[in-house]
Amino acid sequence: MLAKLMKYEIKGTARLFIPLYLALLLFALLNRIINPFGMLEASENFNLQVLFSIISITVYFILIIGTFVMTLVIMIQRFYKNLLGDEGYLMFTLPVKSWQHIVSKILVSMLWTILSFIMAICSILILVDIDNLFEEIRQFISTISDIFGSAGFFTLPYYALLSLISGILMIYAAIALGHLFSKHKLMASFGMYCVLYVIYQIVMALFILVFGKKSFNSLISSPSTSSLDLNNLVLSFSIPLIIILVVNFILTNTILRKKLNLE
Amino acid sequence: MSNILECKNVTKVFGAKVALSGVTLNIPRGKIVGLLGPNASGKSTFIKLCNDLLTPTSGEILIDGNRPGIETKKIVSYLPERNYLNDWMKVADIIGLFRDFYSDFNEEKAYDMLRRLDINPKDKLKTMSKGTKEKVQLILVMSREAQLYMLDEPIGGVDPAARDYILDTILSNYNENATIIISTHLISDIEKILDEVVFIKEGKIVLTKTVDEIREETGKSVDSLFREVFKC
Numbered sequence: 001m002l003a004k005l006m007k008y009e010i011k012g013t014a015r016l017f018i019p020l021y022l023a024l025l026l027f028a029l030l031n032r033i034i035n036p037f038g039m040l041e042a043s044e045n046f047n048l049q050v051l052f053s054i055i056s057i058t059v060y061f062i063l064i065i066g067t068f069v070m071t072l073v074i075m076i077q078r079f080y081k082n083l084l085g086d087e088g089y090l091m092f093t094l095p096v097k098s099w100q101h102i103v104s105k106i107l108v109s110m111l112w113t114i115l116s117f118i119m120a121i122c123s124i125l126i127l128v129d130i131d132n133l134f135e136e137i138r139q140f141i142s143t144i145s146d147i148f149g150s151a152g153f154f155t156l157p158y159y160a161l162l163s164l165i166s167g168i169l170m171i172y173a174a175i176a177l178g179h180l181f182s183k184h185k186l187m188a189s190f191g192m193y194c195v196l197y198v199i200y201q202i203v204m205a206l207f208i209l210v211f212g213k214k215s216f217n218s219l220i221s222s223p224s225t226s227s228l229d230l231n232n233l234v235l236s237f238s239i240p241l242i243i244i245l246v247v248n249f250i251l252t253n254t255i256l257r258k259k260l261n262l263e
Numbered sequence: 264m265s266n267i268l269e270c271k272n273v274t275k276v277f278g279a280k281v282a283l284s285g286v287t288l289n290i291p292r293g294k295i296v297g298l299l300g301p302n303a304s305g306k307s308t309f310i311k312l313c314n315d316l317l318t319p320t321s322g323e324i325l326i327d328g329n330r331p332g333i334e335t336k337k338i339v340s341y342l343p344e345r346n347y348l349n350d351w352m353k354v355a356d357i358i359g360l361f362r363d364f365y366s367d368f369n370e371e372k373a374y375d376m377l378r379r380l381d382i383n384p385k386d387k388l389k390t391m392s393k394g395t396k397e398k399v400q401l402i403l404v405m406s407r408e409a410q411l412y413m414l415d416e417p418i419g420g421v422d423p424a425a426r427d428y429i430l431d432t433i434l435s436n437y438n439e440n441a442t443i444i445i446s447t448h449l450i451s452d453i454e455k456i457l458d459e460v461v462f463i464k465e466g467k468i469v470l471t472k473t474v475d476e477i478r479e480e481t482g483k484s485v486d487s488l489f490r491e492v493f494k495c
Contacts, residue, residue, distance in 0.1 A: 089345050092314075094365075095333045261317065
């Protein structure tokens with residue numbers, strides 16, 4: 001059932017993301033071909049070419065920012081509209097558990113967030129001619145492995161993915177909490193997000209105060225930080241993140257199961 | 264077990280407002296039941312409780328012996344009073360969704376009804392009128408071979424000419440062991456197909472009788488009895 005839910009979630013979102021990605025890549029390619037940056041440098045006074053260059057660059061930047069804004073907006077809109085709006089009447093009468101709805105939406109949101117990053121990087125690679133691209137990448141990788149050791153290739157993606165899931169769930173929990181209000185649900189959701197965010201900050205700060213002192217001291221006092229220490233630090237920071245993630249998940253699921261009140 | 268739906272002392276409170284209070288009701292299999300009451304009498308709340316869209320404040324609802332949940336959703340086909348269709352989908356897409364999630368969905372039946380109602384499966388739901396969307400939704404719901412159909416205001420938004428067709432559709436598309444619960448305040452239109460009626464007023468059941476009993480005991484039609492009971 002989870003796979004089926006994801007299938008329809010991907011269907012419902014791909015029609016928005018695919019054109020956006022295509023536009024982004026197309027404009028990157030267009031900018032590469034007409035080379036507006038070069039034109040701006042070459043031209044001495046204002047003319048049509050300059051105007052055209054400025055427009056072309058502007059559109060590209062709007063698209064790149066727009067890709068990330070859209071990723072966030074669609075993430076919010078899918079949860080709000082598809083589960084808590086009129087479409088919720090269908091979704092919640094399917095023979096599916098409420099946690100499966102949440103998990104399918106998280107996984108698909110993760111997919112699009114990661115794809116948005118990849119697309120943004122691809123568009124930059126198309127736009128800018130980097131000499132020895134593979135050499136640069138190799139250097140980047142070796143820099144990471146110098147600092148974090150080879151374990152860094154596990155701990156860093158692990159922490160990044162965990163942060164992503166935690167971020168998405170905080171948004172879902174905020175929307176679910178906002179839904180409990182009888183009026184101004186979107187405003188209430190925004191307010192709830194602020195509350196959850198402050199709680200998250202407090203938990204993180206407490207964690208550093210209580211448990212982090214030791215690891216920080218050893219990091220600061222030792223002349224050269226070992227990659228083992230760094231990886232341990234990353235791993236220990238994932239503990240409060242997991243706690244917050246689990247609490248937000250239980251909160252969202254309980255509201256959807258027990259307190260659902262579709263209009 | 265002979266009853267498809269059993270409610271024991273079900274109460275639902277929203278804040279300070281009591282939407283349903285102490286509803287006890289048994290609905291047998293193989294009946295067409297009218298859930299009749301004026302606006303805001305608790306009809307939709309009752310149906311939503313049966314479909315797990317709301318949780319009762321107290322009391323218990325059993326459908327085929329189970330509390331509302333995954334097992335009951337497999338055998339209950341629910342038509343909300345809302346349009347719940349995803350606008351971006353084509354009719355064929357939403358049929359695919361029903362086929363994917365409900366094992367009792369009869370795809371052939373759905374396409375057959377679409378053809379008879381002149382609805383093109385390739386059309387996008389976005390471009391359809393409100394009435395057509397309601398018809399699509401009813402087709403989806405009636406194409407399931409469910410044990411309990413719960414139809415909330417199924418004929419509210421369509422013109423009187425289409426109402427007869429829709430009632431025929433309802434009648435010709437359910438098997439004899441299934442029960443249909445229809446909530447409405449348009450009684451005269453559906454009176455002829457009902458076996459039993461449940462009158463609901465301000466969250467309380469005020470009367471449960473078969474249509475035959477009403478005719479024999481009072482000599483009145485359901486419609487005129489309704490007007491009497493709910494006289495303002």
